[in-house]
Amino acid sequence: MKPIQVAEGIYWVGAIDWNIRDFHGYSTKEGTTYNAFLIMDDKITLIDTVKKEFADELISKISQIVDPKKIDYVISNHTEMDHSGGLARVMHRIGEDKPLYCSKMGHKNLPQHYNPKWNYQIVEDGGELSLGKRTLTFMETRMVHWPDSMFTYAIEDKILFASDGFGQHYASMERFDDEIGDEIMVHAKKYFANILLLYTAHILKVFEKVQNLSLEMKIICPDHGIIWRKDPMKIVNAYVEWCQQKPKRKALVVYDTMWHSTEIMAEAIVDALHQEGVTAVPMHLRRWHRSDIITEVLDAGAIIVGSPTLNNGLFPTIADFLTYLKGLKPKNKIGAAFGSYGWSGEAPKFVNQELEAMKFQVIDAPLKIKYVPDAEGIEACQELARKIAKALPGE
Structure with a gap:
């Protein structure tokens, strides 16, 4: 050349x-x-x-x-x-x-x-x-x-x-x-x-x-x-x-899943956000590279993170993403945590702690559902989404 x-x-x-x-x-x-x-x-x-x-x-x-x-x-x-x-x-x-x-x-x-x-x-x-x-x-x-x-x-x-x-x-x-x-x-x-x-x-x-x-x-x-x-x-x-870093009325639902239960929760949150007029993007961490997610983080108003519990802790891809996100110190973000579990259920709590450490405005307590979400669990996901939508700009 x-x-x-x-x-x-x-x-x-x-x-x-x-x-x-x-x-x-x-x-x-x-x-x-x-x-x-x-x-x-x-x-x-x-x-x-x-x-x-x-x-x-x-x-x-x-x-x-x-x-x-x-x-x-x-x-x-x-x-x-x-x-x-x-x-x-x-x-x-x-x-x-x-x-x-x-x-x-x-x-x-x-x-x-x-x-x-x-x-x-x-x-x-x-x-x-x-x-x-x-x-x-x-x-x-x-x-x-x-x-x-x-x-x-x-x-x-x-x-x-x-x-x-x-x-x-x-x-x-x-x-x-x-x-x-x-x-x-x-x-x-x-x-x-x-x-x-x-x-x-x-x-x-x-x-x-x-x-x-x-x-x-x-x-x-x-x-x-x-x-x-x-x-x-x-x-x-x-x-x-x-x-x-002006936040838009946009939410990223970043998650991973083991047997689809956390994914079902993510889908319910995304659907409810759409109904509230929020641009919501579901991001499965084994489908999206962390650096492509960060591109969307730049102007997102909310980052909602879902993790199943594995070995009493965070799912590895979620831990990786949160570490990467934390190092970049994004500002002006709303955060929330969710996830399904079988018997111990610590992951959503750990997600919330990480979001708080990043100085996100954390909406509500971490939402955790045992095994597969039922109708009541889906409603809890939708209610979390409505609270997030209310906190986003442009309400």
């Missing part, structure tokens, strides 16, 4: 990973890309690299534009190995004395992964680097989503190199938003919900910094997925909305 021009003198030289299907427990059914960018100026500059396995592909693309030995500067916006993994190959090829620019925290991280004797150059927040015809400025974006993260902004081109901001895990031959339909926003939402949700306060501070600097963004180049050139503010505005 050839390098692709992003703007005059700026090229995408990254790699497409068609085969990856899991990224730290996040499902990547559409693969991903590792985006790197080459700037041709008086000082030829490479921004970020790729995952180690794709380093030769990166070098090959660069070689179609210029002899890699002529690269003057390398910029590392983020230490994580899907972006820095190609550094050793690149530095060996271009010369290990070439300046490698990174944030202060990046300088703490990179020598622990790679050669500590490289020519590291620490950039300050707001610092600038002249390449000749254009100037780059650097913006620290700590915890978006690592402590070392930073953005690089090409002032004259009005292009933001956004590291892990505004990305998507999405592999395609197309490189730009105007070449793909609106479905790309679904992938961007999934990326935000699973990777950046925990850091919404930090993201909003970054946006405040961008506003204060009056930075115009004609193009946004993330390190994963497509490049935003048609309407870059579309993804910026989406991030602002997602950061606010």
